[in-house]
Amino acid sequence: MEKERRDFMGLSLGLFTAAGSIGALYAMKRTWDPLPSVKAAGFTTIELANAKPNELVVEKWRGKPIFVLKKSADMEANDRDVIVGGDRFHISIGLCTHLGCIPAYEKDNHEFFCACHGGRFNASGINEPGLPPPSPLEIPPFKINGTQLVLGEEGPEYKKMKIDNLIA
Amino acid sequence: MAHFDENAKPFSNKWLDERIGLNTLKRVLNTEYWIPKDINFLWAMGMVLAATFGILVISGIFLLMYYKPDADLAFDSVNYTIMSEVGFGWLWRHVHGVGASIVFLIIYIHMFTGIYYGSYKRGRELIWLSGMGLFVAFSAEAFSGYMLPWGQMSYWAGMVITNLFSGGSLEAYGLVEWIRGDYVPGDAYLTRFFMLHVLLIPLAIIGLIVLHFGTLRLPHVNNQEGAEIDFDEAASLWKAGKRKESKVIPFSPVFLSKDIFVMGVYFILFFYLVFYHFDFAMDPVNFDPANGLKTPAHIYPEWYFLWSYEILRPFSKDVGLIAFGIAQAAFVFLPFIDRSPNVAPAHKRGLFQIWFWVLLIDMIVLTAMGKLPPTDPTFAFIGLVSAILFLCMGPILVVITMFEKKIEKGA
Ligand code: HEM
Numbered sequence: 001m002e003k004e005r006r007d008f009m010g011l012s013l014g015l016f017t018a019a020g021s022i023g024a025l026y027a028m029k030r031t032w033d034p035l036p037s038v039k040a041a042g043f044t045t046i047e048l049a050n051a052k053p054n055e056l057v058v059e060k061w062r063g064k065p066i067f068v069l070k071k072s073a074d075m076e077a078n079d080r081d082v083i084v085g086g087d088r089f090h091i092s093i094g095l096c097t098h099l100g101c102i103p104a105y106e107k108d109n110h111e112f113f114c115a116c117h118g119g120r121f122n123a124s125g126i127n128e129p130g131l132p133p134p135s136p137l138e139i140p141p142f143k144i145n146g147t148q149l150v151l152g153e154e155g156p157e158y159k160k161m162k163i164d165n166l167i168a
Numbered sequence: 169m170a171h172f173d174e175n176a177k178p179f180s181n182k183w184l185d186e187r188i189g190l191n192t193l194k195r196v197l198n199t200e201y202w203i204p205k206d207i208n209f210l211w212a213m214g215m216v217l218a219a220t221f222g223i224l225v226i227s228g229i230f231l232l233m234y235y236k237p238d239a240d241l242a243f244d245s246v247n248y249t250i251m252s253e254v255g256f257g258w259l260w261r262h263v264h265g266v267g268a269s270i271v272f273l274i275i276y277i278h279m280f281t282g283i284y285y286g287s288y289k290r291g292r293e294l295i296w297l298s299g300m301g302l303f304v305a306f307s308a309e310a311f312s313g314y315m316l317p318w319g320q321m322s323y324w325a326g327m328v329i330t331n332l333f334s335g336g337s338l339e340a341y342g343l344v345e346w347i348r349g350d351y352v353p354g355d356a357y358l359t360r361f362f363m364l365h366v367l368l369i370p371l372a373i374i375g376l377i378v379l380h381f382g383t384l385r386l387p388h389v390n391n392q393e394g395a396e397i398d399f400d401e402a403a404s405l406w407k408a409g410k411r412k413e414s415k416v417i418p419f420s421p422v423f424l425s426k427d428i429f430v431m432g433v434y435f436i437l438f439f440y441l442v443f444y445h446f447d448f449a450m451d452p453v454n455f456d457p458a459n460g461l462k463t464p465a466h467i468y469p470e471w472y473f474l475w476s477y478e479i480l481r482p483f484s485k486d487v488g489l490i491a492f493g494i495a496q497a498a499f500v501f502l503p504f505i506d507r508s509p510n511v512a513p514a515h516k517r518g519l520f521q522i523w524f525w526v527l528l529i530d531m532i533v534l535t536a537m538g539k540l541p542p543t544d545p546t547f548a549f550i551g552l553v554s555a556i557l558f559l560c561m562g563p564i565l566v567v568i569t570m571f572e573k574k575i576e577k578g579a
């Protein structure tokens with residue numbers, strides 16, 4: 001009799017504690033989540049009309065560097081190119097797909113070189129095989145707006161690349 | 169009810185003993201905690217570590233008075249306010265920086281002493297495991313502290329290390345953003361690592377030190393020969409006044425005074441570094457403020473992480489992450505993969521002695537290669553070979569210790 005009452009008390013205490021702990025853990029997890037204001041830090045517009053061929057411009061979107069490279073006529077075309085006003089552009093998030101350093105653009109051989117662990121990408125952002133980076137530089141969501149590019153919004157050209165599995 | 173002597177003077181020995189068992193405490197922790205005589209200065213490293221942790225806490229408290237955990241203010245609060253305005257601010261910063269670096273040198277010496285003398289074997293497994301817990305906690309403490317000045321190395325080390333949690337092809341970027349509280353290291357990231365560095369991890373370290381000391385009490389520390397000492401017999405010899413014949417000495421005051429002598433020598437070196445050579449602990453690249461749009465030409469971690477960084481670097485992303493994960497966890501398993509029953513110094517254990525020195529030299533080579541830029545193919549190749557060798561050392565240990573001959577004790 002006594003024992004049954006103690007077992008019951010023990011069990012209810014255990015259940016309440018477990019429920020409380022799960023609630024507390026959830027609250028802790030949510031506290032570590034990115035803030036809504038951080039997530040909403042939304043859209044960046046880039047003007048492409050003034051870009052010069054084979055000269056890398058680095059813009060900023062959501063705290064990340066964005067590579068904008070206007071291809072010159074002698075540079076190889078690729079399905080990942082963004083075509084604006086008849087010109088081909090390589091647009092990508094400028095963070096190495098290995099561990100996130102910013103690769104440097106080597107103008108002469110049209111390659112991106114990542115000094116952190118020696119990764120290489122060509123001017124279309126495709127990684128050179130056999131080196132640490134496992135995939136091409138990622139293309140951020142974009143929408144073409146005349147000669148401007150809106151980052152953070154998915155336009156038809158971006159959606160098509162996504163279907164064709166070209167964005168990363 | 170217990171008896172309390174009405175004539176005992178408040179706070180006298182007797183008064184305290186009746187209330188908190190002072191004499192029992194002293195006996196268990198000091199005067200009858202027996203330490204073998206047959207040990208050397210390497211056995212003082214544990215107390216040297218405890219003292220260095222104390223110095224890190226004290227210098228940290230003073231840095232906290234002016235440090236500002238804010239992505240816009242942190243860099244100047246350290247490099248301007250603390251370094252040039254606060255009276256003796258530079259002293260706390262250099263003590264803290266040198267301490268954080270040197271503590272790892274001592275940890276490595278302490279670990280390799282344990283490996284050399286087989287101090288992780290039967291009876292002492294928990295000492296080893298709690299020690300590894302301390303190693304992990306100190307690594308996390310050092311990394312989070314490195315974020316705080318918010319210089320270029322803080323930012324980019326933070327970027328690279330948090331990206332490890334994407335798990336390669338698992339592409340767990342949600343987890344990475346959750347850890348950072350942002351898409352990239354930013355203000356939310358800095359403030360949470362500040363919290364970890366000044367409160368949560370130090371608390372964990374203090375708890376682990378208590379546990380580490382607790383796990384030492386019953387097995388006692390090992391000795392130079394790995395001899396199994398009859399502590400009861402040795403203790404009664406000591407207590408009977410036969411101090412020469414006894415194989416042990418009490419921890420306090422006898423052994424502690426030797427510890428304090430070694431600490432004295434250590435602190436001469438420590439403060440020499442603080443006053444005349446602090447720059448080795450201050451990376452020049454970190455004197456540029458954090459800039460998310462510019463990676464430094466060459467990113468490398470502090471020297472004590474270089475060996476494991478070099479195990480990550482020569483491989484493709486997924487293989488590198490797996491190799492890195494194995495390297496991080498490998499030492500934890502030492503008590504269970506060393507199959508030999510012998511508790512003895514390495515020089516009496518045949519092949520194990522070769523294994524020990526190969527491991528030590530391999531880790532030094534990895535450390536040296538990890539510091540070099542990734543562009544030189546010869547050094548990259550040496551790094552690759554050393555990394556593969558490191559990964560093979562575990563299986564090799566299992567095999568050579570399985571065939572290790574049992575050493576007959578007392579011979
Ligand atoms: C950084 C914080 C640490 C502190 C404050 C600390 C403290 C101590 C102290 C005071 C001792 C006894 C004296 C001695 O043998 O040196 C000891 C022993 C020991 N520690 Fe640690 N330690 C730390 C980290 C570690 C680490 C990272 C390991 C390795 C995994 C480790 C493994 C051991 C072992 C195996 C012993 C026993 C040595 C023997 O029996 O001869 N400790 N520690």
Ligand code: FES
Pocket residue numbers: 096097098099100101114115116117118119132133
């Ligand atoms: S981060 Fe670019 S190669 Fe590792």
